[in-house]
Amino acid sequence: MATSTQVGLIVIAALASIRQSQTAVPRDIGFFEWFFDADTWTGATGILASLQDTVILCAAVTLVAVAVSVPVAAILAHLRRAEVSSTWLVSISRAVPTFAIAALLVPWSLERGWGFEPFPIFTALLLLALVPIYLNTYTAIRQLPDGPVDAARALGYSERSILTRVEFALASSLIFSGIRVAAIQVVATEPIRAFLGGDGLGRYVRDGLGQNNSTLVIGGIVLIGGLAAITGLIFVALERLVLPNGVRRLSRQQGDISS
């Protein structure tokens, strides 16, 4: 445990480093002039660096959430366990207070010398992403017709093979749409990170509001909104690439439950 003086110094150092990295743009520069200037895109506070920060964090959160949620939900659904927890999760799935959770973790993280990010925002976004992936995986496998599973069992498939080769394959479309919903929510929520001492694409809105500079605010809105839209499109493309045609056709007949 660090002494209190050290904690104070860490806080000052962390705040000071952020203070230096504020984006400043003269107020008379318009959005297009700003957006199409090469200097806007390069450097430590440039769009490319911020975009990289945001994309890496969102991708990491989504990947960890998938790695945790999908196996747990698939195994529980296969064993027909934890039904109550799943209905309970539905009611909180849309209500994870990401901002409050991240804010609560900030002092805790600084005290341990982990800085303003990524620990607090990562944890908060992870909690947000876990729920839709878990729920979709669970319901997708739980609601499969008994026929294919019984058939596989009769053919002598082991329980593990039933789960991985039959249930998982048939449910893959819904599992995938859970991942899509989670990823889009993560990308849409990530900009709050800039307001909790972090960076990422939210920084332009933060600095723009702080300096009363509408060019920066508009730039930030365009970038955040653009990334959210692109994320949606990437998942549409991924769905075409990853899922077999038969499964896609099947899911279209059954209807999508997640969106």
Add this chain to the structure above:
Amino acid sequence: MTPGSLPSVLLAEATNPIIRWEWVVEEWDQIWQAIVEHITLTMLAMVLGLIVSAFLAAIALRYRWTMTPITATTSLIYTLPSVALFALLAPVFGNLSRWTAVLPLAGYTLLILVTNIVAGFQAVPPAVRDAADGMGMSRARRVWTVDLPLAVPFIITGIRIATVSTVGMVTVAAIIGQGGLGRLIFSGLRRAFWTPMTVGASLSIILALVVDAVILVIGLWLAPWQRRRKSASS
């Protein structure tokens, strides 16, 4: 000075515990004011959201083909990044106007509310509806006295989820100077003084849990047959 920007003069004290209870006692007026503002924003957003959703749900139920575009539009609104949406409306209504915070908050409730209202009315058993028609009820009377009460459990569930998520979302509105308890979070961050931050964040989570429980109770009171049916079947 807007909430998001960080301190120009650093007041970080050497000893800065996560929560200092004296501050909570001394500044209770400020905390209470933030709680009231938080609840006010939530309620305004919910009332506006409910009015709009009731209207949209009525259209979707009357003309079935509108269901798809209405769901698509409300889902799209739901996925808009909150920071961008609040910042976008700030110059339209001005930082000091409540509407800057209330409009996006209401927008985020639409998907949940419309889906649940429509599901509630669709879950009314056709036999009950036929019986009401057979007794000679007018359409309007049937909707108000038969369909609506039977749809109440679904609608209350929707209101519950939407309200809880709105309580969480209100804190984000602090980036445009609104946001009740979110303002405490920012004032703590700005001064690197953790007490307001911890108080604001934990109170907003506690408020969400309390609101959840209160609406659950209201729902059971409005539709007592739910509880009876549950205990009868068990």
